[in-house]
Amino acid sequence: MKPKVKTIWFSHAVSPWRALWLTDYQRSTVTRRVPGFVQETFFTKLIDLTQSEESLLMSFSADTRRLIRRADKEGIAFRESSDIDEFVRFFNRFSGQKRLNYWLKADSLRKRVREYRITKAELHGDILFAHLYLCDRNTSRATILYGASILREEKRDISGAVLSSANRGLHFYDMCRLKQDGFRTYDLGGYAPDTTDDELRKINDFKDQFGGRLVHEANHRSILLNWASGAINAAVKFKQRNRNRPVDAAQVSRTG
Known part of the structure:
Protein backbone atom coordinates (compact mmCIF):
# COMPACT_ATOMS: atom_id res chain seq x y z
CA MET A 1 0.00 0.00 0.00
CA PHE A 43 10.03 30.11 -11.68
CA THR A 44 7.14 30.35 -14.10
CA LYS A 45 5.39 32.84 -16.35
CA LEU A 46 1.83 33.88 -15.56
CA ILE A 47 -0.57 35.45 -18.03
CA ASP A 48 -3.46 37.68 -16.96
CA LEU A 49 -6.73 36.29 -18.31
CA THR A 50 -8.85 39.17 -17.03
CA GLN A 51 -7.92 41.23 -20.09
CA SER A 52 -9.97 41.00 -23.27
CA GLU A 53 -9.20 38.31 -25.83
CA GLU A 54 -8.11 41.02 -28.25
CA SER A 55 -5.70 42.52 -25.69
CA LEU A 56 -4.46 39.04 -24.87
CA LEU A 57 -3.69 38.34 -28.51
CA MET A 58 -1.99 41.72 -28.96
CA SER A 59 0.32 40.97 -26.01
CA PHE A 60 1.86 38.12 -28.01
CA SER A 61 4.75 38.56 -30.42
CA ALA A 62 3.85 39.47 -34.00
CA ASP A 63 5.09 36.11 -35.29
CA THR A 64 2.95 34.25 -32.75
CA ARG A 65 -0.14 36.23 -33.74
CA ARG A 66 0.51 35.41 -37.40
CA LEU A 67 0.86 31.69 -36.70
CA ILE A 68 -2.30 31.63 -34.59
CA ARG A 69 -4.28 33.21 -37.41
CA ARG A 70 -2.76 30.75 -39.87
CA ALA A 71 -4.04 27.78 -37.84
CA ASP A 72 -7.62 28.43 -38.95
CA LYS A 73 -6.60 28.63 -42.61
CA GLU A 74 -4.79 25.30 -42.29
CA GLY A 75 -7.92 23.62 -40.97
CA ILE A 76 -6.51 22.89 -37.53
CA ALA A 77 -9.26 22.12 -35.01
CA PHE A 78 -8.97 22.84 -31.30
CA ARG A 79 -11.09 20.81 -28.89
CA GLU A 80 -11.58 20.03 -25.24
CA SER A 81 -11.52 16.39 -24.18
CA SER A 82 -12.59 14.40 -21.14
CA ASP A 83 -10.68 11.29 -22.23
CA ILE A 84 -7.73 11.13 -19.85
CA ASP A 85 -6.84 7.63 -21.09
CA GLU A 86 -6.42 8.97 -24.64
CA PHE A 87 -4.19 11.76 -23.32
CA VAL A 88 -2.06 9.30 -21.35
CA ARG A 89 -1.60 7.07 -24.41
CA PHE A 90 -0.60 10.09 -26.51
CA PHE A 91 1.78 11.42 -23.84
CA ASN A 92 3.40 8.04 -23.22
CA ARG A 93 4.04 7.56 -26.92
CA PHE A 94 5.62 11.03 -27.04
CA SER A 95 7.65 10.27 -23.89
CA GLY A 96 8.97 7.03 -25.35
CA GLN A 97 9.98 8.66 -28.61
CA LYS A 98 11.70 11.54 -26.80
CA ARG A 99 13.33 9.09 -24.34
CA LEU A 100 12.01 11.00 -21.34
CA ASN A 101 12.24 7.81 -19.25
CA TYR A 102 8.88 8.16 -17.54
CA TRP A 103 5.28 7.37 -18.28
CA LEU A 104 1.98 8.60 -16.91
CA LYS A 105 -0.82 6.49 -15.51
CA ALA A 106 -4.43 7.62 -15.79
CA ASP A 107 -5.36 6.41 -12.30
CA SER A 108 -2.44 8.30 -10.72
CA LEU A 109 -3.46 11.50 -12.54
CA ARG A 110 -7.07 11.20 -11.41
CA LYS A 111 -5.92 10.92 -7.80
CA ARG A 112 -3.38 13.71 -8.06
CA VAL A 113 -5.47 16.33 -9.85
CA ARG A 114 -8.87 17.21 -8.43
CA GLU A 115 -9.95 19.26 -11.44
CA TYR A 116 -8.19 18.94 -14.74
CA ARG A 117 -8.76 20.06 -18.31
CA ILE A 118 -7.51 18.37 -21.45
CA THR A 119 -7.25 20.12 -24.80
CA LYS A 120 -5.90 19.06 -28.14
CA ALA A 121 -5.07 20.37 -31.61
CA GLU A 122 -6.09 18.08 -34.46
CA LEU A 123 -5.58 18.00 -38.20
CA HIS A 124 -7.68 15.60 -40.27
CA GLY A 125 -8.49 13.64 -37.12
CA ASP A 126 -4.85 13.24 -36.00
CA ILE A 127 -3.78 14.76 -32.69
CA LEU A 128 -0.85 17.12 -33.17
CA PHE A 129 -0.61 18.56 -29.65
CA ALA A 130 -2.33 17.88 -26.33
CA HIS A 131 -2.28 19.66 -22.96
CA LEU A 132 -3.38 18.61 -19.49
CA TYR A 133 -4.08 21.39 -16.97
CA LEU A 134 -4.42 21.43 -13.22
CA CYS A 135 -7.25 23.86 -12.47
CA ASP A 136 -7.45 25.50 -9.05
CA ARG A 137 -10.70 27.32 -8.34
CA ASN A 138 -9.46 28.85 -5.09
CA THR A 139 -6.80 30.86 -6.88
CA SER A 140 -8.55 30.95 -10.29
CA ARG A 141 -5.35 29.58 -11.79
CA ALA A 142 -4.88 26.99 -14.52
CA THR A 143 -1.44 25.39 -14.77
CA ILE A 144 -0.24 23.27 -17.64
CA LEU A 145 1.12 20.09 -16.04
CA TYR A 146 1.87 17.99 -19.12
CA GLY A 147 2.08 18.66 -22.80
CA ALA A 148 2.83 16.30 -25.66
CA SER A 149 3.16 16.54 -29.42
CA ILE A 150 3.36 14.39 -32.47
CA LEU A 151 6.94 14.15 -33.70
CA ARG A 152 7.85 15.63 -37.05
CA GLU A 153 9.26 12.27 -38.18
CA GLU A 154 5.80 10.72 -37.91
CA LYS A 155 4.12 13.27 -40.15
CA ARG A 156 6.60 14.26 -42.83
CA ASP A 157 3.72 15.63 -44.92
CA ILE A 158 3.02 18.30 -42.26
CA SER A 159 5.26 21.35 -42.47
CA GLY A 160 7.02 22.88 -39.50
CA ALA A 161 4.98 26.06 -40.00
CA VAL A 162 1.72 24.11 -39.63
CA LEU A 163 2.97 22.45 -36.45
CA SER A 164 4.03 25.84 -35.10
CA SER A 165 0.56 27.20 -35.85
CA ALA A 166 -1.08 24.28 -34.08
CA ASN A 167 1.17 24.63 -31.06
CA ARG A 168 0.62 28.36 -30.56
CA GLY A 169 -3.02 28.17 -31.56
CA LEU A 170 -3.72 25.55 -28.90
CA HIS A 171 -2.26 27.76 -26.17
CA PHE A 172 -4.42 30.68 -27.27
CA TYR A 173 -7.50 28.45 -27.50
CA ASP A 174 -6.80 27.21 -23.98
CA MET A 175 -6.41 30.72 -22.62
CA CYS A 176 -9.74 31.79 -24.14
CA ARG A 177 -11.62 28.71 -22.91
CA LEU A 178 -10.20 29.01 -19.40
CA LYS A 179 -10.97 32.73 -19.36
CA GLN A 180 -14.59 31.98 -20.31
CA ASP A 181 -14.79 29.50 -17.44
CA GLY A 182 -13.74 32.11 -14.89
CA PHE A 183 -10.03 31.45 -14.51
CA ARG A 184 -7.99 34.61 -14.08
CA THR A 185 -4.43 33.28 -14.42
CA TYR A 186 -2.79 31.09 -17.06
CA ASP A 187 0.38 29.38 -15.88
CA LEU A 188 2.80 28.35 -18.62
CA GLY A 189 4.23 25.65 -16.35
CA GLY A 190 7.79 26.62 -15.57
CA TYR A 191 10.65 28.82 -16.73
CA ALA A 192 14.43 28.53 -16.43
CA PRO A 193 15.98 32.01 -16.07
CA ASP A 194 19.72 32.34 -16.71
CA THR A 195 19.92 28.76 -17.97
CA THR A 196 22.87 27.65 -20.08
CA ASP A 197 21.00 24.62 -21.42
CA ASP A 198 20.15 25.14 -25.10
CA GLU A 199 16.94 23.10 -24.93
CA LEU A 200 15.67 25.06 -21.92
CA ARG A 201 16.56 28.30 -23.66
CA LYS A 202 14.37 27.31 -26.60
CA ILE A 203 11.50 26.58 -24.23
CA ASN A 204 12.01 29.97 -22.55
CA ASP A 205 12.02 31.71 -25.94
CA PHE A 206 8.77 29.97 -26.88
CA LYS A 207 7.06 31.05 -23.66
CA ASP A 208 8.40 34.60 -23.95
CA GLN A 209 6.41 34.96 -27.17
CA PHE A 210 3.20 34.92 -25.09
CA GLY A 211 4.26 37.79 -22.84
CA GLY A 212 3.18 37.43 -19.22
CA ARG A 213 5.19 38.13 -16.08
CA LEU A 214 7.97 36.08 -14.54
CA VAL A 215 7.25 35.02 -10.94
CA HIS A 216 9.40 33.36 -8.30
CA GLU A 217 7.74 30.58 -6.29
CA ALA A 218 8.96 27.53 -4.39
CA ASN A 219 8.15 23.88 -3.77
Whole structure:
Protein backbone atom coordinates (compact mmCIF):
# COMPACT_ATOMS: atom_id res chain seq x y z
CA MET A 1 0.00 0.00 0.00
CA LYS A 2 1.43 3.39 -1.02
CA PRO A 3 1.74 6.06 1.68
CA LYS A 4 -0.73 8.93 1.43
CA VAL A 5 0.91 12.19 0.40
CA LYS A 6 -0.76 15.53 1.01
CA THR A 7 -0.12 17.82 -1.94
CA ILE A 8 -1.00 21.50 -1.40
CA TRP A 9 -0.98 23.79 -4.42
CA PHE A 10 -0.39 27.56 -4.57
CA SER A 11 -0.33 28.13 -0.82
CA HIS A 12 0.58 31.50 0.69
CA ALA A 13 1.81 29.83 3.91
CA VAL A 14 3.77 26.72 4.88
CA SER A 15 2.77 25.17 8.20
CA PRO A 16 5.73 23.89 10.30
CA TRP A 17 3.42 21.17 11.67
CA ARG A 18 3.14 19.73 8.18
CA ALA A 19 6.83 18.78 8.39
CA LEU A 20 5.76 15.85 10.58
CA TRP A 21 3.76 14.34 7.70
CA LEU A 22 4.23 13.39 4.05
CA THR A 23 3.56 16.89 2.77
CA ASP A 24 4.34 18.43 -0.60
CA TYR A 25 3.70 22.16 -1.11
CA GLN A 26 3.73 22.98 -4.81
CA ARG A 27 4.17 26.47 -6.30
CA SER A 28 3.95 28.25 -2.96
CA THR A 29 4.46 32.01 -2.75
CA VAL A 30 6.64 31.35 0.33
CA THR A 31 10.16 31.55 -1.08
CA ARG A 32 12.13 31.51 2.20
CA ARG A 33 13.42 28.26 3.66
CA VAL A 34 11.09 26.61 6.16
CA PRO A 35 12.47 24.33 8.93
CA GLY A 36 11.57 20.70 8.35
CA PHE A 37 11.21 21.09 4.60
CA VAL A 38 13.45 20.70 1.57
CA GLN A 39 12.98 23.69 -0.72
CA GLU A 40 13.12 23.80 -4.49
CA THR A 41 13.12 27.18 -6.23
CA PHE A 42 10.58 27.45 -9.03
CA PHE A 43 10.03 30.11 -11.68
CA THR A 44 7.14 30.35 -14.10
CA LYS A 45 5.39 32.84 -16.35
CA LEU A 46 1.83 33.88 -15.56
CA ILE A 47 -0.57 35.45 -18.03
CA ASP A 48 -3.46 37.68 -16.96
CA LEU A 49 -6.73 36.29 -18.31
CA THR A 50 -8.85 39.17 -17.03
CA GLN A 51 -7.92 41.23 -20.09
CA SER A 52 -9.97 41.00 -23.27
CA GLU A 53 -9.20 38.31 -25.83
CA GLU A 54 -8.11 41.02 -28.25
CA SER A 55 -5.70 42.52 -25.69
CA LEU A 56 -4.46 39.04 -24.87
CA LEU A 57 -3.69 38.34 -28.51
CA MET A 58 -1.99 41.72 -28.96
CA SER A 59 0.32 40.97 -26.01
CA PHE A 60 1.86 38.12 -28.01
CA SER A 61 4.75 38.56 -30.42
CA ALA A 62 3.85 39.47 -34.00
CA ASP A 63 5.09 36.11 -35.29
CA THR A 64 2.95 34.25 -32.75
CA ARG A 65 -0.14 36.23 -33.74
CA ARG A 66 0.51 35.41 -37.40
CA LEU A 67 0.86 31.69 -36.70
CA ILE A 68 -2.30 31.63 -34.59
CA ARG A 69 -4.28 33.21 -37.41
CA ARG A 70 -2.76 30.75 -39.87
CA ALA A 71 -4.04 27.78 -37.84
CA ASP A 72 -7.62 28.43 -38.95
CA LYS A 73 -6.60 28.63 -42.61
CA GLU A 74 -4.79 25.30 -42.29
CA GLY A 75 -7.92 23.62 -40.97
CA ILE A 76 -6.51 22.89 -37.53
CA ALA A 77 -9.26 22.12 -35.01
CA PHE A 78 -8.97 22.84 -31.30
CA ARG A 79 -11.09 20.81 -28.89
CA GLU A 80 -11.58 20.03 -25.24
CA SER A 81 -11.52 16.39 -24.18
CA SER A 82 -12.59 14.40 -21.14
CA ASP A 83 -10.68 11.29 -22.23
CA ILE A 84 -7.73 11.13 -19.85
CA ASP A 85 -6.84 7.63 -21.09
CA GLU A 86 -6.42 8.97 -24.64
CA PHE A 87 -4.19 11.76 -23.32
CA VAL A 88 -2.06 9.30 -21.35
CA ARG A 89 -1.60 7.07 -24.41
CA PHE A 90 -0.60 10.09 -26.51
CA PHE A 91 1.78 11.42 -23.84
CA ASN A 92 3.40 8.04 -23.22
CA ARG A 93 4.04 7.56 -26.92
CA PHE A 94 5.62 11.03 -27.04
CA SER A 95 7.65 10.27 -23.89
CA GLY A 96 8.97 7.03 -25.35
CA GLN A 97 9.98 8.66 -28.61
CA LYS A 98 11.70 11.54 -26.80
CA ARG A 99 13.33 9.09 -24.34
CA LEU A 100 12.01 11.00 -21.34
CA ASN A 101 12.24 7.81 -19.25
CA TYR A 102 8.88 8.16 -17.54
CA TRP A 103 5.28 7.37 -18.28
CA LEU A 104 1.98 8.60 -16.91
CA LYS A 105 -0.82 6.49 -15.51
CA ALA A 106 -4.43 7.62 -15.79
CA ASP A 107 -5.36 6.41 -12.30
CA SER A 108 -2.44 8.30 -10.72
CA LEU A 109 -3.46 11.50 -12.54
CA ARG A 110 -7.07 11.20 -11.41
CA LYS A 111 -5.92 10.92 -7.80
CA ARG A 112 -3.38 13.71 -8.06
CA VAL A 113 -5.47 16.33 -9.85
CA ARG A 114 -8.87 17.21 -8.43
CA GLU A 115 -9.95 19.26 -11.44
CA TYR A 116 -8.19 18.94 -14.74
CA ARG A 117 -8.76 20.06 -18.31
CA ILE A 118 -7.51 18.37 -21.45
CA THR A 119 -7.25 20.12 -24.80
CA LYS A 120 -5.90 19.06 -28.14
CA ALA A 121 -5.07 20.37 -31.61
CA GLU A 122 -6.09 18.08 -34.46
CA LEU A 123 -5.58 18.00 -38.20
CA HIS A 124 -7.68 15.60 -40.27
CA GLY A 125 -8.49 13.64 -37.12
CA ASP A 126 -4.85 13.24 -36.00
CA ILE A 127 -3.78 14.76 -32.69
CA LEU A 128 -0.85 17.12 -33.17
CA PHE A 129 -0.61 18.56 -29.65
CA ALA A 130 -2.33 17.88 -26.33
CA HIS A 131 -2.28 19.66 -22.96
CA LEU A 132 -3.38 18.61 -19.49
CA TYR A 133 -4.08 21.39 -16.97
CA LEU A 134 -4.42 21.43 -13.22
CA CYS A 135 -7.25 23.86 -12.47
CA ASP A 136 -7.45 25.50 -9.05
CA ARG A 137 -10.70 27.32 -8.34
CA ASN A 138 -9.46 28.85 -5.09
CA THR A 139 -6.80 30.86 -6.88
CA SER A 140 -8.55 30.95 -10.29
CA ARG A 141 -5.35 29.58 -11.79
CA ALA A 142 -4.88 26.99 -14.52
CA THR A 143 -1.44 25.39 -14.77
CA ILE A 144 -0.24 23.27 -17.64
CA LEU A 145 1.12 20.09 -16.04
CA TYR A 146 1.87 17.99 -19.12
CA GLY A 147 2.08 18.66 -22.80
CA ALA A 148 2.83 16.30 -25.66
CA SER A 149 3.16 16.54 -29.42
CA ILE A 150 3.36 14.39 -32.47
CA LEU A 151 6.94 14.15 -33.70
CA ARG A 152 7.85 15.63 -37.05
CA GLU A 153 9.26 12.27 -38.18
CA GLU A 154 5.80 10.72 -37.91
CA LYS A 155 4.12 13.27 -40.15
CA ARG A 156 6.60 14.26 -42.83
CA ASP A 157 3.72 15.63 -44.92
CA ILE A 158 3.02 18.30 -42.26
CA SER A 159 5.26 21.35 -42.47
CA GLY A 160 7.02 22.88 -39.50
CA ALA A 161 4.98 26.06 -40.00
CA VAL A 162 1.72 24.11 -39.63
CA LEU A 163 2.97 22.45 -36.45
CA SER A 164 4.03 25.84 -35.10
CA SER A 165 0.56 27.20 -35.85
CA ALA A 166 -1.08 24.28 -34.08
CA ASN A 167 1.17 24.63 -31.06
CA ARG A 168 0.62 28.36 -30.56
CA GLY A 169 -3.02 28.17 -31.56
CA LEU A 170 -3.72 25.55 -28.90
CA HIS A 171 -2.26 27.76 -26.17
CA PHE A 172 -4.42 30.68 -27.27
CA TYR A 173 -7.50 28.45 -27.50
CA ASP A 174 -6.80 27.21 -23.98
CA MET A 175 -6.41 30.72 -22.62
CA CYS A 176 -9.74 31.79 -24.14
CA ARG A 177 -11.62 28.71 -22.91
CA LEU A 178 -10.20 29.01 -19.40
CA LYS A 179 -10.97 32.73 -19.36
CA GLN A 180 -14.59 31.98 -20.31
CA ASP A 181 -14.79 29.50 -17.44
CA GLY A 182 -13.74 32.11 -14.89
CA PHE A 183 -10.03 31.45 -14.51
CA ARG A 184 -7.99 34.61 -14.08
CA THR A 185 -4.43 33.28 -14.42
CA TYR A 186 -2.79 31.09 -17.06
CA ASP A 187 0.38 29.38 -15.88
CA LEU A 188 2.80 28.35 -18.62
CA GLY A 189 4.23 25.65 -16.35
CA GLY A 190 7.79 26.62 -15.57
CA TYR A 191 10.65 28.82 -16.73
CA ALA A 192 14.43 28.53 -16.43
CA PRO A 193 15.98 32.01 -16.07
CA ASP A 194 19.72 32.34 -16.71
CA THR A 195 19.92 28.76 -17.97
CA THR A 196 22.87 27.65 -20.08
CA ASP A 197 21.00 24.62 -21.42
CA ASP A 198 20.15 25.14 -25.10
CA GLU A 199 16.94 23.10 -24.93
CA LEU A 200 15.67 25.06 -21.92
CA ARG A 201 16.56 28.30 -23.66
CA LYS A 202 14.37 27.31 -26.60
CA ILE A 203 11.50 26.58 -24.23
CA ASN A 204 12.01 29.97 -22.55
CA ASP A 205 12.02 31.71 -25.94
CA PHE A 206 8.77 29.97 -26.88
CA LYS A 207 7.06 31.05 -23.66
CA ASP A 208 8.40 34.60 -23.95
CA GLN A 209 6.41 34.96 -27.17
CA PHE A 210 3.20 34.92 -25.09
CA GLY A 211 4.26 37.79 -22.84
CA GLY A 212 3.18 37.43 -19.22
CA ARG A 213 5.19 38.13 -16.08
CA LEU A 214 7.97 36.08 -14.54
CA VAL A 215 7.25 35.02 -10.94
CA HIS A 216 9.40 33.36 -8.30
CA GLU A 217 7.74 30.58 -6.29
CA ALA A 218 8.96 27.53 -4.39
CA ASN A 219 8.15 23.88 -3.77
CA HIS A 220 8.49 22.65 -0.17
CA ARG A 221 8.75 18.92 0.52
CA SER A 222 8.76 17.69 4.09
CA ILE A 223 12.00 15.97 5.07
CA LEU A 224 9.99 12.85 5.84
CA LEU A 225 8.52 12.83 2.33
CA ASN A 226 11.90 13.58 0.80
CA TRP A 227 13.41 10.57 2.53
CA ALA A 228 10.48 8.32 1.55
CA SER A 229 10.63 9.53 -2.09
CA GLY A 230 14.35 8.77 -2.24
CA ALA A 231 13.73 5.23 -1.01
CA ILE A 232 10.88 4.72 -3.48
CA ASN A 233 12.97 6.14 -6.34
CA ALA A 234 15.80 3.75 -5.57
CA ALA A 235 13.42 0.78 -5.44
CA VAL A 236 11.65 1.77 -8.67
CA LYS A 237 14.92 2.29 -10.55
CA PHE A 238 16.18 -1.06 -9.31
CA LYS A 239 13.02 -2.75 -10.59
CA GLN A 240 13.28 -0.86 -13.87
CA ARG A 241 16.83 -2.03 -14.48
CA ASN A 242 15.82 -5.60 -13.80
CA ARG A 243 12.56 -5.58 -15.72
CA ASN A 244 13.53 -3.04 -18.38
CA ARG A 245 10.17 -1.24 -18.26
CA PRO A 246 9.27 2.47 -18.10
CA VAL A 247 8.65 4.28 -14.83
CA ASP A 248 5.37 5.97 -13.90
CA ALA A 249 6.10 9.70 -13.54
CA ALA A 250 3.71 10.09 -10.60
CA GLN A 251 5.42 7.21 -8.82
CA VAL A 252 8.84 8.81 -8.83
CA SER A 253 7.69 12.32 -8.01
CA ARG A 254 4.64 12.61 -5.79
CA THR A 255 1.30 10.94 -5.28
CA GLY A 256 -1.98 11.81 -3.58
